[in-house]
Amino acid sequence: MKLFYHCYGGAHTSVTCAAIHLGFLPLNRIPTPYEFLSIPHYDRMENEDLGTPQYFGRDELGIDIYVIGFKNACDIMIPTIKSYLNANNIPSKDVLFVEALVKLHPITAIGGFSSRKLHLIRLGHPLTVWGIRKSYPIFVELVSGVKEKLLQGFQ
Amino acid sequence: MKVIYYGSTATYAAYGMAAIHLGIYKKEKIPCHDDIIRQWNLCFNDSYQKGNLVYLGLDAELREVYIIGCGVHSRMLKKSFKGFGDLYGIDDAIFYVDASPWEGIVKLLVALSMKFPMIEPITKRFYIHWYKRIFPIWTDRVRMEWEKLSGWGNS
Numbered sequence: 001m002k003l004f005y006h007c008y009g010g011a012h013t014s015v016t017c018a019a020i021h022l023g024f025l026p027l028n029r030i031p032t033p034y035e036f037l038s039i040p041h042y043d044r045m046e047n048e049d050l051g052t053p054q055y056f057g058r059d060e061l062g063i064d065i066y067v068i069g070f071k072n073a074c075d076i077m078i079p080t081i082k083s084y085l086n087a088n089n090i091p092s093k094d095v096l097f098v099e100a101l102v103k104l105h106p107i108t109a110i111g112g113f114s115s116r117k118l119h120l121i122r123l124g125h126p127l128t129v130w131g132i133r134k135s136y137p138i139f140v141e142l143v144s145g146v147k148e149k150l151l152q153g154f155q
Numbered sequence: 156m157k158v159i160y161y162g163s164t165a166t167y168a169a170y171g172m173a174a175i176h177l178g179i180y181k182k183e184k185i186p187c188h189d190d191i192i193r194q195w196n197l198c199f200n201d202s203y204q205k206g207n208l209v210y211l212g213l214d215a216e217l218r219e220v221y222i223i224g225c226g227v228h229s230r231m232l233k234k235s236f237k238g239f240g241d242l243y244g245i246d247d248a249i250f251y252v253d254a255s256p257w258e259g260i261v262k263l264l265v266a267l268s269m270k271f272p273m274i275e276p277i278t279k280r281f282y283i284h285w286y287k288r289i290f291p292i293w294t295d296r297v298r299m300e301w302e303k304l305s306g307w308g309n310s
Contacts, residue, residue, distance in 0.1 A: 002242070051234035053242060068238075073228045079206035080225060081235050087157075087208055087221070088245045 002064045007101040010069025011045040014100040018056040020143040105131035156218045160252045165204045165224035166197045167261045168254035175297045
């Protein structure tokens with residue numbers, strides 16, 4: 001089974017959720033800004049890579065975790081991918097998509113735009129981290145819910 | 156091998172061009188009035204048909220022909236198919252045909268008819284007029300794509 005955390009640019013919120021899922025970021029406290037620097041793919045996804053899944057790791061249940069950016073077209077892209085997999089005889093129930101763009105802090109959006117679109121990384125990167133730290137409990141709650149459901153599915 | 160005709164919506168030019176490709180519509184002859192009305196109804200009823208890869212049939216060279224509506228996200232669609240194809244080891248080649256430049260005024264006519272149902276008889280007449288003009292262009296385009304496809308398959 002493969003699980004895809006998706007967001008607008010596949011660079012911040014989806015990466016944060018994947019990192020929480022795999023234990024790169026803690027569940028019980030808000031990580032320091034330096035901890036975000038150590039996450040693979042954080043603030044790295046380029047515009048031309050949108051739509052391409054990036055492998056993040058494998059969790060304790062053996063599920064492969066990926067991050068992907070869909071801009072604002074997840075309602076088109078998810079059925080597109082599922083129908084493509086169906087056309088190739090791959091059951092789409094083995095593919096899970098989780099939207100990580102929940103209650104995005106406006107500062108994260110501004111930081112993401114500055115960093116990824118305007119390439120003002122020095123300005124954008126700290127802003128994304130600041131915004132994500134502000135809404136960090138929401139991501140923890142989302143990922144915990146996902147993991148709980150996955151665990152129930154496996155039992 | 157797959158041939159995918161894509162446009163902003165699957166039922167506009169993508170369907171018409173794929174139908175010519177498959178020989179459902181004869182290249183040398185503009186479809187009859189009933190066929191044009193049928194396609195108008197298809198455009199009208201399924202104008203929100205996006206993100207669904209629809210199989211239309213096999214062409215004379217036994218290539219699978221599909222249509223899909225992807226809004227303005229064709230680049231991301233190609234990236235996704237490539238990314239997920241690599242992920243799942245799908246080695247079936249895909250030949251994309253962009254039908255969106257030949258969608259013309261259909262989008263406007265369908266939108267107007269939906270907003271103001273009482274003007275549908277007028278928009279339908281415009282559609283029939285437009286269809287008769289665009290059909291030879293679609294035919295030429297499909298012939299060009301077919302030639303490209305033959306060369307592509309051999310290379």
